[in-house]
Amino acid sequence: MSEVAPGTSSEFSEERVRAVLDAHRSERGGLLPVLHDIQGELGCIDERAVAMVACDLNLSQAEVFGVVSFYPDFRASPSGASVIRICRAEACQSMGAEALARHATESLGVGLGDTTADGSITLEQVFCLGNCALSPAVMVNEKLVGRVDSERFDALVARARARASGEPQP
Amino acid sequence: MPLVKERDLGTRAVSGSPSVELEIDGMAVAVPEGTSVMRAAALAGIGVPKLCATDSLAAFGSCRLCLVEIEGVRGTPASCTTPVAPGMKVSTQTPRLERLRRNVMELYISDHPLDCLTCAANGDCELQDMAGAVGLREVRYGQAGQSHLGEVKDTTNPYFAFDPAKCIVCSRCVRACEETQGTFALTITGRGFGSRVAPGPAGNFFDSECVSCGACVQACPTDALEEKSVIDMGVPDRSVLTTCAYCGVGCSFRAELRGDEVVRMVPSKSGQANEGHSCVKGRFAWGYATHRERVVKPMIREAITDPWREVSWEEAIGYAGSRLREIQATYGVASIGGITSSRCTNEEVFVVQKMVRAAFGNNNVDTCARVCHSPTGFGLSQTFGTSAGTQDFASVAEADVIMVVGANPSEAHPVFASRMKRRLREGARLVVVDPRRIDLVRAPHIEASHHLQLQPGSNVALINAMAHVVVTEGLVDRDFVSERCEMDDFAVWEKFISTDINSPEATEPITGVPAGEVRAAARLYAGAPNAAIYYGLGVTEHSQGSTMVMGLANLAMATGNIGRVGVGVNPLRGQNNVQGSCDMGSFPHEFSGYRHVSDDTVRHVFEELWGRTLDPEPGLRIPNMFDAAIEGTFRALFVQGEDIAQSDPNVNHVKAALESLELCIVQDLFLNETASFAHVFLPGTSFLEKDGTFTNAERRINRVRPVMAPRNGKQEWQVVCELSSAMGYPMQYDNASRIMDEIAATTPTFAGVSFRKLDELGSLQWPCNEAAPLGTPTMHVGTFVRGKGRFLETPFVPTEERASRRYPLILTTGRILTQYNVGAQTRRTGNVAWHPEDVLEIHPHDAEDRGISDGDWVTVTSRVGQTELRCRLSPRVPVGVVYTTFHHPVSGANVVTTEHSDWATNCPEYKVTAVEVRALRAPASALHRGA
Amino acid sequence: MPLRNDLVQMANQIAANFLHHGPEVAASEVAAHLKRFWAPPMRAELLANLDDGRLDPIVVRAGELLRELESAGSNSAS
Numbered sequence A: 001m002s003e004v005a006p007g008t009s010s011e012f013s014e015e016r017v018r019a020v021l022d023a024h025r026s027e028r029g030g031l032l033p034v035l036h037d038i039q040g041e042l043g044c045i046d047e048r049a050v051a052m053v054a055c056d057l058n059l060s061q062a063e064v065f066g067v068v069s070f071y072p073d074f075r076a077s078p079s080g081a082s083v084i085r086i087c088r089a090e091a092c093q094s095m096g097a098e099a100l101a102r103h104a105t106e107s108l109g110v111g112l113g114d115t116t117a118d119g120s121i122t123l124e125q126v127f128c129l130g131n132c133a134l135s136p137a138v139m140v141n142e143k144l145v146g147r148v149d150s151e152r153f154d155a156l157v158a159r160a161r162a163r164a165s166g167e168p169q170p
Numbered sequence B: 001m002p003l004v005k006e007r008d009l010g011t012r013a014v015s016g017s018p019s020v021e022l023e024i025d026g027m028a029v030a031v032p033e034g035t036s037v038m039r040a041a042a043l044a045g046i047g048v049p050k051l052c053a054t055d056s057l058a059a060f061g062s063c064r065l066c067l068v069e070i071e072g073v074r075g076t077p078a079s080c081t082t083p084v085a086p087g088m089k090v091s092t093q094t095p096r097l098e099r100l101r102r103n104v105m106e107l108y109i110s111d112h113p114l115d116c117l118t119c120a121a122n123g124d125c126e127l128q129d130m131a132g133a134v135g136l137r138e139v140r141y142g143q144a145g146q147s148h149l150g151e152v153k154d155t156t157n158p159y160f161a162f163d164p165a166k167c168i169v170c171s172r173c174v175r176a177c178e179e180t181q182g183t184f185a186l187t188i189t190g191r192g193f194g195s196r197v198a199p200g201p202a203g204n205f206f207d208s209e210c211v212s213c214g215a216c217v218q219a220c221p222t223d224a225l226e227e228k229s230v231i232d233m234g235v236p237d238r239s240v241l242t243t244c245a246y247c248g249v250g251c252s253f254r255a256e257l258r259g260d261e262v263v264r265m266v267p268s269k270s271g272q273a274n275e276g277h278s279c280v281k282g283r284f285a286w287g288y289a290t291h292r293e294r295v296v297k298p299m300i301r302e303a304i305t306d307p308w309r310e311v312s313w314e315e316a317i318g319y320a321g322s323r324l325r326e327i328q329a330t331y332g333v334a335s336i337g338g339i340t341s342s343r344c345t346n347e348e349v350f351v352v353q354k355m356v357r358a359a360f361g362n363n364n365v366d367t368c369a370r371v372c373h374s375p376t377g378f379g380l381s382q383t384f385g386t387s388a389g390t391q392d393f394a395s396v397a398e399a400d401v402i403m404v405v406g407a408n409p410s411e412a413h414p415v416f417a418s419r420m421k422r423r424l425r426e427g428a429r430l431v432v433v434d435p436r437r438i439d440l441v442r443a444p445h446i447e448a449s450h451h452l453q454l455q456p457g458s459n460v461a462l463i464n465a466m467a468h469v470v471v472t473e474g475l476v477d478r479d480f481v482s483e484r485c486e487m488d489d490f491a492v493w494e495k496f497i498s499t500d501i502n503s504p505e506a507t508e509p510i511t512g513v514p515a516g517e518v519r520a521a522a523r524l525y526a527g528a529p530n531a532a533i534y535y536g537l538g539v540t541e542h543s544q545g546s547t548m549v550m551g552l553a554n555l556a557m558a559t560g561n562i563g564r565v566g567v568g569v570n571p572l573r574g575q576n577n578v579q580g581s582c583d584m585g586s587f588p589h590e591f592s593g594y595r596h597v598s599d600d601t602v603r604h605v606f607e608e609l610w611g612r613t614l615d616p617e618p619g620l621r622i623p624n625m626f627d628a629a630i631e632g633t634f635r636a637l638f639v640q641g642e643d644i645a646q647s648d649p650n651v652n653h654v655k656a657a658l659e660s661l662e663l664c665i666v667q668d669l670f671l672n673e674t675a676s677f678a679h680v681f682l683p684g685t686s687f688l689e690k691d692g693t694f695t696n697a698e699r700r701i702n703r704v705r706p707v708m709a710p711r712n713g714k715q716e717w718q719v720v721c722e723l724s725s726a727m728g729y730p731m732q733y734d735n736a737s738r739i740m741d742e743i744a745a746t747t748p749t750f751a752g753v754s755f756r757k758l759d760e761l762g763s764l765q766w767p768c769n770e771a772a773p774l775g776t777p778t779m780h781v782g783t784f785v786r787g788k789g790r791f792l793e794t795p796f797v798p799t800e801e802r803a804s805r806r807y808p809l810i811l812t813t814g815r816i817l818t819q820y821n822v823g824a825q826t827r828r829t830g831n832v833a834w835h836p837e838d839v840l841e842i843h844p845h846d847a848e849d850r851g852i853s854d855g856d857w858v859t860v861t862s863r864v865g866q867t868e869l870r871c872r873l874s875p876r877v878p879v880g881v882v883y884t885t886f887h888h889p890v891s892g893a894n895v896v897t898t899e900h901s902d903w904a905t906n907c908p909e910y911k912v913t914a915v916e917v918r919a920l921r922a923p924a925s926a927l928h929r930g931a
Numbered sequence C: 001m002p003l004r005n006d007l008v009q010m011a012n013q014i015a016a017n018f019l020h021h022g023p024e025v026a027a028s029e030v031a032a033h034l035k036r037f038w039a040p041p042m043r044a045e046l047l048a049n050l051d052d053g054r055l056d057p058i059v060v061r062a063g064e065l066l067r068e069l070e071s072a073g074s075n076s077a078s
């Protein structure tokens, strides 16, 4: 699967979506492979891509959107430079994940699933990162971090922001 | 009537004989094979608790509330997804089931607001009912944890709101949008606890693919999807069963009221035309009935330049009556006439034509159906013997190939379109014949096998080419033809149609449709076990409209596609009572039941009953009336509920005609365009006040019941009777059902119809008489109405309206879902949110040639007039064709349409007008407004 | 007064749509059509102006047939 690394510039391009659709033309009916390739090409499957895919495969936009939203691999909007995922499954919940999530949304001023206005961070929730022993767990891009409290979270954010603006990392 | 709630049996009905016997809670039940345990229980009077099941949708099995125990079966299966089996023993109430159900309910309620008492759905909520039914007393999970309670309401749709906090994610709405409506506008996003209902990527209902049919609102068990009117006014306390007054589908609705105020219109599952479905117009756009611009007092004036003067009914009627008589005394008996409306009831139309024939003493009565479906009358009666669609709507469910010609059901007949789409999703093939790429050509899960995108005006050439293929490739159903049709006529036709000029190759330059496509479509149609034709105004509103109708009939007969379920030739009628107004004898040459005025036997029936000698000669048609008015021989006109000054072609000509009248009497709800030429205004009644019947496109007679008292104080038929009496011909009926009795007594095809029978059976499809006491769903079974089917030659005679150097584009007109006809009603409702103005669709190439960009204002000029419209670049129209609707008076699309008309019936050629389109910086009307 | 434009146009259009029968049959079909669908004043106006140069020869012939029909006083339509 060709997941674009977070931070890759992702601009909607009608030609690139069209190219993906054309490449899949012979298969007939495969929505998932098409979505995977668009996600890989563009880093997200936004409303315009959804409309093109729907039209091409004779589906409604809602159906395509439903599938995009079902699989965590697909994104409906481009992600920020860094993606921070907070685990909210049982083990982490019992160790304060809810408070952490609240702190995260409040301090960043965005909801779960949204990206900060400066484009530096996308905040997401996941249900179990397989790191239950070190709850509450967080994943920053591809890196797993355990026992995250508010301070630790703020530090992770600061580092991610610094990287986004090209400053040397603390 | 008290508030009636229709029963919900949980899962869909299965057809078949009740052959499976089982026992539920000790009661013996027999149901057809394939029925769910839930439905079987409901039929036995046992309600199994349920949330995700409803009998309009396929069972889903997600809520786990409907668990039952079955002897010999492990666990507790869901009764909605478990089919019955012979000898089954089912228990629906056991301590174990009760505990399980309570647990399920508890989970639902823990994530649901506990404000039932202030909720708009209080008393009309299945979640509330079920909590009671399972005996929920406590909720162990606090509401402090994760929940969806804080989510914001979506109020973007003008008519209903979505409150996600109250959503239990049963997905009934999503399924209703798919299965019932066929739009697929909703989805469940995310998964697990994160799953939510969403109207697609747009994020709100208004900007989504939603067409506001209301099916999801209807299916929703809670307040999550709720009519705004219920939120504002509270739940209704009584209901009246009636019929939508918007289109020829004729959907049945329960008008639900609080006191005298309509709270909502709910589609009725018992309605045979709609089976519980609706569209945005009937479901939501009824607010015009009480709009403040409605005129409820009679008014008169000497001259159309004078201001209106409110007068009493007596004065208005007395004035109108004596003026009509004076004019006849001066200019002759034939100098006056009347126009009936397809929006009015059969009873209202019948009395108007009676007034014209008996009181006016001439046959100058015509109906607005003249401008839409008169060629259907001519074409189908010449070939089959009667002027009506051959099938009921349900028939489409058995069609294997569906050919849609010059119709746009998704916009104009939405509830029928949903039926058709369901059949197409099941695998029926589709051929679309239309210059424009209509929705059906390609929509979610629907794709036409062939779109024959012909040049406007070349219908006959195309249908001849299809018939040519059928005949020359040996696809004729010889057995059918020899058994059912006149062989001499067939032989003449066969020879005519086989000539080379009718081949797809020869007609390709005329139609613009590749010969190969035509051949393939013809083979598909001819080769299907069941092939059905549905057509609309794109067939009739042409100078060859009648010929085209005959061409369709020929094709159906040649391939044996007539006289059984799943086939047929079906006009989709525009207005609600086009069929009825035609049936009721409002053509100048025909009495009710399509019998010529020159037929002595028929005339004597009426003369006997009405006590007057009737004119055996045809009267004037609408366009003839206008021409005669301008000439000076036609002096007075009675217009029932019809805005001819906006809806008829070449509006300037019509206005000139109206202006030259000495007396124009308008009976309508609003002071419309025509009323500006009127001397007498008689306020009419909205469908919510009418008492009578409408006949839909499948010949189905439906009852229209008064939901409230007439706001003008009188039924329209009473006013007509009083006018007639004022003219010295007394007409009097105790009530509307007496008028139907007179119709039945004089019209053989209606002989068995009465209000009593309609109230008993719900509806009846004519012919309904001794031979068919329960009506006739399918016509021409075994034999045609005229005996043998008659093939007629259909030479292609091109219209004189042709594109030229000066007018290089062809303008064609159509309709849009949210608006209705001239828009007098829909423009006075929330529907304007979707269609605030008429726009001109133009192909990007044609636009580029003229330096026009999307959203520009343009002038559209034809030989007869000019108008201004905003334009939209759209590849839905082919190069060389532009398209618009005519729902708003300011856009005056009919200013440019010409007086060309069908050769046989004078039905105007709305669908072909040569025009030129030019960019305009700002509309002159806007400049005027600014000045 | 010359014949009204709309009548000329309508009559010629009807004739054009029966032309395929050949002139003689076409003329009698046109006559029957006029008798069945046209109001008497319109027919009268047409008959009074059969020499209007704009009329299709089939219409002129139909007019003559129609005149015979009318004078025969038959009301029954075809």
Ligand code: SF4
Pocket: B173, B176, B177, B181, B183, B184, B185, B186, B209, B210, B211, B212, B213, B214, B215, B216, B217
């Ligand atoms: S109103 Fe109709 S079209 Fe809109 S979402 Fe509901 S079911 Fe679908």
Ligand code: SF4
Pocket: B166, B167, B168, B169, B170, B171, B172, B173, B174, B197, B216, B219, B220, B221, B222, B224, B225
């Ligand atoms: S909106 Fe209503 S119908 Fe749709 S999922 Fe929620 S509760 Fe069910």
Ligand code: SF4
Pocket: B244, B245, B246, B247, B248, B249, B250, B251, B274, B278, B279, B280, B281, B282, B283, B413, B414, B415, B416
């Ligand atoms: S407008 Fe037509 S389709 Fe819509 S509800 Fe009324 S009758 Fe039904």
Ligand code: FES
Pocket: A087, A088, A089, A090, A091, A092, A093, A127, A128, A129, A130, A131, A132, A135, A136, A137
């Ligand atoms: S529950 Fe959070 S990592 Fe497993």
Ligand code: FES
Pocket: B049, B050, B051, B052, B053, B060, B061, B062, B063, B064, B065, B066, B067, B078, B079, B080, B081
């Ligand atoms: S009603 Fe059967 S599972 Fe919901």
